[in-house]
Amino acid sequence: MNDNQLLWAYVAREEDYPEDATIIKEGSWGDWAYVLLEGRAKVTKKTRDGTLTLGTLEAGAVFGEVGFFEVNGGTRSASVIASNGPVRVGVLDSHLLRKDYEALSLELKELLKALVVRLKKSTERLCFFNQTSN
Amino acid sequence: MANKKKIPPIKTLRYKKGDLIFKEGDYGISMYKIVMGKVHIFKESGDREVSLAILGPGEIIGEMTFLSGPNVPRSASAKALEDSNLEVWHFSRLRKEYEEMPPILKVMATQTLERLIRTNNILVNLDVKRSKTENPENTDLRASQRRFYRKKVDLECIYRSTKSRPNACLKGRIKDISLNGMGLEVSAKNGCHSFYKPGEAFVINTVLPNGRNLEVTATVKSVGENGTPGRLSMGMCFTDTPVWVKERLGFFMMS
Numbered sequence: 001m002n003d004n005q006l007l008w009a010y011v012a013r014e015e016d017y018p019e020d021a022t023i024i025k026e027g028s029w030g031d032w033a034y035v036l037l038e039g040r041a042k043v044t045k046k047t048r049d050g051t052l053t054l055g056t057l058e059a060g061a062v063f064g065e066v067g068f069f070e071v072n073g074g075t076r077s078a079s080v081i082a083s084n085g086p087v088r089v090g091v092l093d094s095h096l097l098r099k100d101y102e103a104l105s106l107e108l109k110e111l112l113k114a115l116v117v118r119l120k121k122s123t124e125r126l127c128f129f130n131q132t133s134n
Numbered sequence: 135m136a137n138k139k140k141i142p143p144i145k146t147l148r149y150k151k152g153d154l155i156f157k158e159g160d161y162g163i164s165m166y167k168i169v170m171g172k173v174h175i176f177k178e179s180g181d182r183e184v185s186l187a188i189l190g191p192g193e194i195i196g197e198m199t200f201l202s203g204p205n206v207p208r209s210a211s212a213k214a215l216e217d218s219n220l221e222v223w224h225f226s227r228l229r230k231e232y233e234e235m236p237p238i239l240k241v242m243a244t245q246t247l248e249r250l251i252r253t254n255n256i257l258v259n260l261d262v263k264r265s266k267t268e269n270p271e272n273t274d275l276r277a278s279q280r281r282f283y284r285k286k287v288d289l290e291c292i293y294r295s296t297k298s299r300p301n302a303c304l305k306g307r308i309k310d311i312s313l314n315g316m317g318l319e320v321s322a323k324n325g326c327h328s329f330y331k332p333g334e335a336f337v338i339n340t341v342l343p344n345g346r347n348l349e350v351t352a353t354v355k356s357v358g359e360n361g362t363p364g365r366l367s368m369g370m371c372f373t374d375t376p377v378w379v380k381e382r383l384g385f386f387m388m389s
Binding site (some may be wrong): 006007008009010034054055061062067078092097100101105107108110111112114115116117119120121122123125129130 | 164167185186187193194199200202210223227228230231235236237238239241245246249250252253254256257260261264286360365388
């Protein structure tokens with residue numbers, strides 16, 4: 001089974017977004033993750049000096065992991081916006097995903113969470129540096 | 135079960151403040167969970183240390199090497215910022231479970247790792263670019279660093295001229311602060327105007343928002359009206375800053 005088939009097995013619901021529509025809004029509450037099925041989306045974060053684009057997601061990308069691992073108090077740490085045309089995303093089955101996660105050993109759970117925390121911290125530093133260098 | 139006996143037990147190691155825990159480029163066989171203390175994660179770029187994170191109790195370091203696989207060296211260095219106790223997790227303890235974990239979680243871990251590596255590389259490039267463009271000749275390192283890392287604050291402080299008696303303190307407000315200096319706003323009525331000119335030095339005391347006291351000596355570099363009647367703004371550079379003050383400021387700047 002390749003990665004795409006594997007992700008499909010976890011898709012609970014599909015959602016369509018037109019170009020420029022917000023899929024995830026920074027600061028909103030949400031503890032589920034998504035997979036990008038079709039199209040492209042950009043990840044943005046607000047800084048004191050404006051909005052910074054952190055990267056672009058393509059089909060197969062899983063996003064919303066900061067919300068899923070609840071490392072930001074259950075709120076979204078960045079926005080995800082449909083770009084370059086319409087986008088189709090799959091909402092991953094949180095119940096199934098969380099069951100898989102909870103079955104792991106404590107160490108492995110901590111490890112996965114640590115990775116997401118590190119990404120969040122590095123992203124925050126990037127935003128901080130970006131605004132101080134402007 | 136026989137296999138399990140070969141797995142090393144969890145050990146706790148103690149590191150003194152300033153000790154290097156692991157170095158970028160080394161090959162590792164363990165990751166660590168911080169039990170006590172604080173650890174600085176940084177990448178080296180030329181002679182510069184680019185800070186990536188400061189981590190504390192409950193957090194894990196060295197996990198990127200585990201996830202990247204056995205042939206990939208450490209992507210960053212880790213140093214104890216204070217006396218620290220770390221629980222050692224040998225990769226072998228978790229390797230099998232990681233390999234057998236539900237593939238979707240592995241996909242998430244791999245993608246998160248890729249994003250983290252990318253973000254850290256951008257941080258290093260941004261730091262290098264900034265050091266080249268903002269400080270091409272390395273002439274006034276203090277002043278240029280002050281521009282890079284200035285943080286906006288609004289802190290009450292007391293200050294006195296180094297020429298005054300120790301108890302001749304006046305009140306002012308710190309409007310921004312960096313590792314090398316600060317913007318100090320004072321009332322123009324505060325004592326003698328001859329204090330407020332470039333070259334004069336002040337001892338400044340404040341409490342940072344994280345509750346830590348700070349005492350610094352700083353020299354006036356510029357003085358100007360800041361638009362508020364009766365208030366003066368001074369750009370100041372720290373002089374003879376002790377290491378503990380730099381560390382305390384460093385913590386605050388990164389928080």
